[in-house]
Amino acid sequence: MAAPVTELTDRARDVFRIVVDSYIESGAPVGSRTISKLSGLNLSSASIRNVMQDLEELGLLAAPHTSAGRMPTETGLRLFVDGMMQASEPTREERAVIESRLSGGGPVEDALAAATLALSGLSSCAGLVLVPTHQPRLKQFAFVSLSPEQALIVLVGDDGSVENRVIALPAGMNASALTEAGNYMTARLSGMTLVEAAAEVAGEVRQERAALDAASHTLIERGLAIWSQDHAARPVLIVRGQANLIEDGDAAALERVRQLLGEIEGKEEIARLLDSARSGSATKVFIGSENKLFALSGSSVIAAPYRGSDGRVVGVVGVIGPTRLNYARVVPMVDFTAQTLTRLMA
Structure with a gap:
């Protein structure tokens, strides 16, 4: 188990944040020289390497292959999301896109499908929505x-x-x-x-x-x-934007994407994962192997419940993508979409 944020020195927190931010942006390991150029830490490359070594020993960073750079582990990403992330509210343009997609009128199912498309386009991930189970009269x-x-x-x-x-x-x-x-x-x-x-x-x-x-x-x-x-037990799951998950990358990255797409096809497993987000009022983040479904592909899910006219949770909306999601941007976006769906269904 990783040390809590409060147990890291100010220097370690600064270096760790830079590594995470850089990795989320580029998807590549980050070296000490890059950190010294990106930051105003006034630390030598040797000092930065020592801090990165300490973070690696704490299980927060890892050196893939023989690379001199480091990247955050899933444990490190969890620490970042829970204790260091500074979430940014959706921009006016992002809110407008989500609200306009969801206000087209017609059946509720159309609005739910539109929600997945909006999230997929804005997050560059696949959008997911767990639809309220339909019970005929x-x-x-x-x-x-x-x-x-x-x-x-x-x-x-x-x-x-x-x-x-x-x-x-x-x-x-x-x-x-x-x-x-x-x-x-x-x-x-x-x-x-x-x-x-x-x-x-x-x-x-x-x-x-x-x-x-x-x-x-x-x-x-x-x-x-x-x-x-x-x-x-019969989940109704809408998935849109799977193509966003296919990026240029090495063979290992493409294999992970193939596995992830296979996992998405197994909709019942994904639906059960999303269903576990019903129990709380806040947006939930599932990172990589924290859920056994993503142990191989190393994927993350951000999900938030939405409510019906009686105030009860009726479904879950979210996104699925690689672990290097821009959590600070996407978490509030998913939360805003859930709130918009709740207003729509009131």
């Missing part, structure tokens, strides 16, 4: 017997969608009981979402108002539980 239910132990439960949504699930039958369920359960669900739960339907059934059972036997109660609760879990 329920229209019709039916149970079809497959065997004495299993049935197929069919859900028809008011948007025309049809979904099937195989469900284990409680003991004592016959064909007439299946029909009765389907008719009950259609009559009592039509027009509700899955969450609303599950709450309604639970309430009727508690108050003993449901005109069904215990086996039918169990069957209906199982069916609603399966659908609710499936929909909650």
